Amino acid sequence: xxxxxxxxxxxxxxxxxxxxxxxxxxxxxxxxxxxxxxxxxxxxxxxxxxxxxxxxxxxxxxxxxxxxxxxxxxxxxxxxxxxxxxxxxxxxxxxxxxxxxxxxxxxxxxxxxxxxxxxxxxxxxxxxxxxxxxxxxxxxxxxxxxxxxxxxxxxxxxxxxxxxx
Amino acid sequence: xxxxxxxxxxxxxxxxxxxxxxxxxxxxxxxxxxxxxxxxxxxxxxxxxxxxxxxxxxxxxxxxxxxxxxxxxxxxxxxxxxxxxxxxxxxxxxxxxxxxxxxxxxxxxxxxxxxxxxxxxxxxxxxxxxxxxxxxxxxxxxxxxxxxxxxxxxxxxxxxxxxxxxxxxxxxxxxxxxxxxxxxxxxxxxxxxxxxxxxxxxxxxxxxxxxxxxxxxxxxxxxxxxxxxxxxxxxxxxxxxxxxxxxxxxxxxxxxxxxxxxxxxxxxxxxxxxxxxxxxxxxxxxxxxxxxxxxxxxxxxxxxxxxxxxxxxxxxxxxxxxxxxxxxxxxxxxxxxxxxxxxxxxxxxxxxxxxxxxxxxxxxxxxxxxxxxxxxxxxxxxxxxxxxxxxxxxxxxxxxxxxxxxxxxxxxxxxxxxxxxxxxxxxxxxxxxxxxxxxxxxxxxxxxxxxxxxxxxxxxxxxxxxxxxxxxxxxxxxxxxxxxxxxxxxxxxxxxxxxxxxxxxxxxxxxxxxxxxxxxxxxxxxxxxxxxxxxxxxxxxxxxxxxxxxxxxxxxxxxxxxxxxxxxxxxxxxxxxxxxxxxxxxxxxxxxxxxxxxxxxxxxxxxxxxxxxxxxxxxxxxxxxxxxxxxxxxxxxxxxxxxxxxxxxxxxxxxxxxxxxxxxxxxxxxxxxxxxxxxxxxxxxxxxxxxxxxxxxxxxxxxxxxxxxxxxxxxxxxxxxxxxxxxxxxxxxxxxxxxxxxxxxxxxxxxxxxxxxxxxxxxxxxxxxxxxxxxxxxxxx
Numbered sequence: 001x002x003x004x005x006x007x008x009x010x011x012x013x014x015x016x017x018x019x020x021x022x023x024x025x026x027x028x029x030x031x032x033x034x035x036x037x038x039x040x041x042x043x044x045x046x047x048x049x050x051x052x053x054x055x056x057x058x059x060x061x062x063x064x065x066x067x068x069x070x071x072x073x074x075x076x077x078x079x080x081x082x083x084x085x086x087x088x089x090x091x092x093x094x095x096x097x098x099x100x101x102x103x104x105x106x107x108x109x110x111x112x113x114x115x116x117x118x119x120x121x122x123x124x125x126x127x128x129x130x131x132x133x134x135x136x137x138x139x140x141x142x143x144x145x146x147x148x149x150x151x152x153x154x155x156x157x158x159x160x161x162x163x164x165x
Numbered sequence: 166x167x168x169x170x171x172x173x174x175x176x177x178x179x180x181x182x183x184x185x186x187x188x189x190x191x192x193x194x195x196x197x198x199x200x201x202x203x204x205x206x207x208x209x210x211x212x213x214x215x216x217x218x219x220x221x222x223x224x225x226x227x228x229x230x231x232x233x234x235x236x237x238x239x240x241x242x243x244x245x246x247x248x249x250x251x252x253x254x255x256x257x258x259x260x261x262x263x264x265x266x267x268x269x270x271x272x273x274x275x276x277x278x279x280x281x282x283x284x285x286x287x288x289x290x291x292x293x294x295x296x297x298x299x300x301x302x303x304x305x306x307x308x309x310x311x312x313x314x315x316x317x318x319x320x321x322x323x324x325x326x327x328x329x330x331x332x333x334x335x336x337x338x339x340x341x342x343x344x345x346x347x348x349x350x351x352x353x354x355x356x357x358x359x360x361x362x363x364x365x366x367x368x369x370x371x372x373x374x375x376x377x378x379x380x381x382x383x384x385x386x387x388x389x390x391x392x393x394x395x396x397x398x399x400x401x402x403x404x405x406x407x408x409x410x411x412x413x414x415x416x417x418x419x420x421x422x423x424x425x426x427x428x429x430x431x432x433x434x435x436x437x438x439x440x441x442x443x444x445x446x447x448x449x450x451x452x453x454x455x456x457x458x459x460x461x462x463x464x465x466x467x468x469x470x471x472x473x474x475x476x477x478x479x480x481x482x483x484x485x486x487x488x489x490x491x492x493x494x495x496x497x498x499x500x501x502x503x504x505x506x507x508x509x510x511x512x513x514x515x516x517x518x519x520x521x522x523x524x525x526x527x528x529x530x531x532x533x534x535x536x537x538x539x540x541x542x543x544x545x546x547x548x549x550x551x552x553x554x555x556x557x558x559x560x561x562x563x564x565x566x567x568x569x570x571x572x573x574x575x576x577x578x579x580x581x582x583x584x585x586x587x588x589x590x591x592x593x594x595x596x597x598x599x600x601x602x603x604x605x606x607x608x609x610x611x612x613x614x615x616x617x618x619x620x621x622x623x624x625x626x627x628x629x630x631x632x633x634x635x636x637x638x639x640x641x642x643x644x645x646x647x648x649x650x651x652x653x654x655x656x657x658x659x660x661x662x663x664x665x666x667x668x669x670x671x672x673x674x675x676x677x678x679x680x681x682x683x684x685x686x687x688x689x690x691x692x693x694x695x696x697x698x699x700x701x702x703x704x705x706x707x708x709x710x711x712x713x714x715x716x717x718x719x720x721x722x723x724x725x726x727x728x729x730x731x732x733x734x735x736x737x738x739x740x741x742x743x744x745x746x747x748x749x750x751x752x753x754x755x756x757x758x759x760x761x762x763x764x765x766x767x768x769x770x771x772x773x774x775x776x777x778x779x780x781x782x783x784x785x786x787x788x789x790x791x792x793x794x795x796x797x798x799x800x801x802x803x804x805x806x807x808x809x810x811x812x813x814x815x816x817x818x819x820x821x822x823x824x825x826x827x828x829x830x831x832x833x834x835x836x837x838x839x840x841x842x843x844x845x846x847x848x849x850x851x852x853x854x855x856x857x858x859x860x861x862x863x864x865x866x867x868x869x870x871x872x873x874x875x876x877x878x879x880x881x882x883x884x885x886x887x888x889x890x891x892x893x894x895x896x897x898x899x900x901x902x903x904x905x906x907x908x909x910x911x912x913x914x915x916x917x918x919x920x921x922x923x924x925x926x927x928x929x930x931x932x933x934x935x936x937x938x939x940x941x942x943x944x945x946x
Contacts (some may be wrong), residue, residue, distance in 0.1 A: 027291070034190075040188075040190075040191070041184015044190070046452040047452060048452065048862055050864060051452075053368055077760050082183065084182075091182060095405055098182060099174060104182070105662065105663065106367070106420045107178070107181030107661065108186075108367070108369040108417075109368045109419075114182070126847045133866035137871050140868050141368065142368050142422070143420050145835035145837075145877070146869075146870070149837075150871060150874065
């Protein structure tokens with residue numbers, strides 16, 4: 001019988017690029033991204049699904065990559081913080097809003113916030129205040145006190161609305 | 166145009182927003198081994214046999230190292246700062262300080278849950294953790310003591326058997342006739358208030374990596390530390406190596422708040438393993454390790470009494486405090502003495518009697534956590550003043566106003582010796598105006614309108630002072646490159662405070678260049694020969710003035726060389742936006758970079774004997790600390806049936822001296838306040854009676870989220886410090902000092918008609934329900 005713990009091939013698309021690597025069944029998606037694919041922008045803050053720093057988009061849905069095994073993401077399309085900027089390198093409206101509103105200090109939790117907010121605004125471009133707070137309550141920040149993160153979220157939403165008008 | 170006082174957008178952000186930051190665990194060291202620790206499952210136990218055979222047999226495991234092995238090579242750790250007592254402090258408070266050394270890995274006994282016992286080095290962290298499970302350690306449990314008061318009782322289990330009791334520190338102070346003041350007082354209040362144990366818990370945990378240079382054997386260390394130079398000195402001493410052969414770098418550091426200031430066993434063990442194995446070795450702490458084994462904060466109990474006249478003027482304060490040091494007295498007087506010097510804060514009080522006892526216990530060591538002894542002092546005195554106001558039937562803001570030091574009393578000598586040994590003198594500030602401005606912004610009526618029998622509204626206050634910008638020194642080196650770029654190297658590194666932006670603003674101002682032309686490099690022991698680090702609300706004061714001085718020196722140097730190049734006198738020159746010009750000769754201009762280029766050794770026309778580059782260094786040694794201050798007012802709603810406390814509005818009136826970057830300053834303050842709110846409402850480190858940690862993950866140790874953020878209202882009333890050339894004061898910690906007291910006061914106010922008294926936090930739903938229930942049962946005979 002084949003060793004159930006043996007590494008196997010994982011193929012997935014990350015930020016539109018086809019990537020492949022080997023992963024033992026127990027390897028976390030967060031570790032696969034960071035240490036096998038070298039995409040260290042996704043951070044790990046608690047490894048038990050509370051802090052949200054490791055949030056990525058898996059087939060469009062925000063997930064905690066520390067609670068997903070890499071092998072579960074075989075065949076999926078992932079988006080990480082490295083894929084948020086435009087093709088021309090321009091910061092996305094969400095990234096730009098975090099910069100302008102001083103919505104970040106140490107920047108460690110920031111990738112998770114950017115992903116959570118991007119997911120919300122893609123699904124609910126006119127998200128209400130309550131929806132913004134709700135979507136961001138799954139991410140912990142220890143530096144900012146959240147006020148400027150919420151200001152950034154409102155600005156990103158409003159800018160997206162202006163873009164559509 | 167001045168570059169100081171402007172909210173220049175942060176230069177740090179872009180890399181971080183793109184996921185291009187480089188935090189400790191992002192560093193890819195070729196072929197690096199990874200480490201996992203077997204940590205003590207007991208609060209106190211003898212270590213028996215250790216069997217690592219099965220672990221060593223596991224493929225991919227490279228080494229298993231225990232305390233018996235390290236005992237031969239690594240002396241137990243002691244921190245000099247733990248033993249430092251300035252002579253004036255000794256005269257004033259007669260401190261007794263005992264330190265027992267901390268082994269990097271204990272050989273005989275473990276003294277707290279989470280203490281590292283065995284280090285496993287393997288090809289990956291996954292394999293290292295597998296191997297940890299295979300290491301068999303025989304522990305023989307011993308009686309443990311967890312609570313500091315209990316630890317000081319006769320017959321308590323001894324944390325350090327060489328001592329006759331568990332007292333690590335004691336000191337006392339008396340000024341004025343305290344007994345007479347209490348005898349003459351119209352009103353006396355006396356209560357016990359506890360600042361419960363909390364955890365700094367930045368979102369990035371700790372981490373260390375080390376490698377050995379294949380050519381010369383020098384050691385390269387990366388650590389998510391607040392103090393790279395201190396770590397370099399520490400490693401040099403404990404590894405018996407020339408400090409020049411150790412380079413310590415702090416990469417991007419994801420928050421710290423005090424927890425990354427101490428030198429830890431892991432900081433020593435990872436470089437030790439790299440040297441022993443001749444390979445790069447990395448350890449990235451996980452959250453369970455962080456909560457169990459990184460230093461915690463607070464944990465003080467105060468029995469405080471206030472004597473006042475019938476108008477509420479405070480005649481005397483008597484306070485007897487007990488603090489929990491955890492298993493080792495890491496930093497001596499730092500935290501408990503801070504508590505002492507900040508107890509009376511902004512109040513003009515004639516007589517003071519204070520005593521402090523610090524006990525070692527079988528818990529993880531405590532150390533400075535944002536505020537470092539100040540929130541504890543403020544919780545005690547501000548809670549006591551609330552009780553005084555209640556007893557007098559007076560407005561708590563009025564009672565505070567009656568006792569504040571007035572601006573006309575500045576500089577104000579407190580009659581206390583500060584921890585640095587100098588007389589404690591408040592250099593500047595207007596506390597009554599801070600309080601008045603804060604009170605104007607409360608908007609109590611707006612929230613009262615939402616009150617009901619079920620939903621109670623309350624308002625609470627906290628006023629504090631904060632000694633900031635403590636020495637001993639910081640260094641800076643400023644260099645102008647031929648390209649015109651200005652490089653600033655400093656010993657102070659950053660953990661998110663935005664120093665690359667604010668220090669660039671300071672340098673730009675002193676030099677006359679654009680902020681965008683300045684690049685700040687910190688966190689590298691090789692960048693400047695000595696440095697101290699970022700802690701204790703000191704960087705803007707100490708590093709800021711060092712940068713300003715070095716930049717001014719380099720400007721003078723540049724003008725001297727430029728004078729020769731432009732055939733003018735140096736005093737005729739001015740610099741704007743990086744260009745030197747001669748007054749009255751609009752055509753005679755020279756970019757600063759051209760002066761640097763003129764000095765390069767490649768230039769055959771360079772003057773003989775001229776320095777090879779345009780650079781200057783400065784060491785700034787501050788005098789006494791400069792005093793920041795703040796007034797915090799919390800408006801809360803308490804839901805009676807559920808006990809849920811909601812902070813609705815938080816008003817901050819702040820004095821942090823001259824502000825360099827308003828957006829960054831406000832960000833620091835609001836972030837600190839939110840951390841204080843977390844501690845006031847949710848966060849608590851809990852050990853059970855046997856010393857088991859009951860709050861070892863983020864579901865049991867609950868950090869606040871965006872959903873708990875109140876509306877913030879922040880007003881500055883900044884009085885420039887006369888004590889340093891920039892006029893700045895520190896502000897990193899201030900935000901966290903007031904919230905526990907202000908929120909406790911607000912909850913008590915909301916529940917005043919029920920007779921609730923808040924003696925401790927956190928004020929989570931179950932504690933608030935208990936307070937309501939016990940007040941009700943006390944009221945019904």
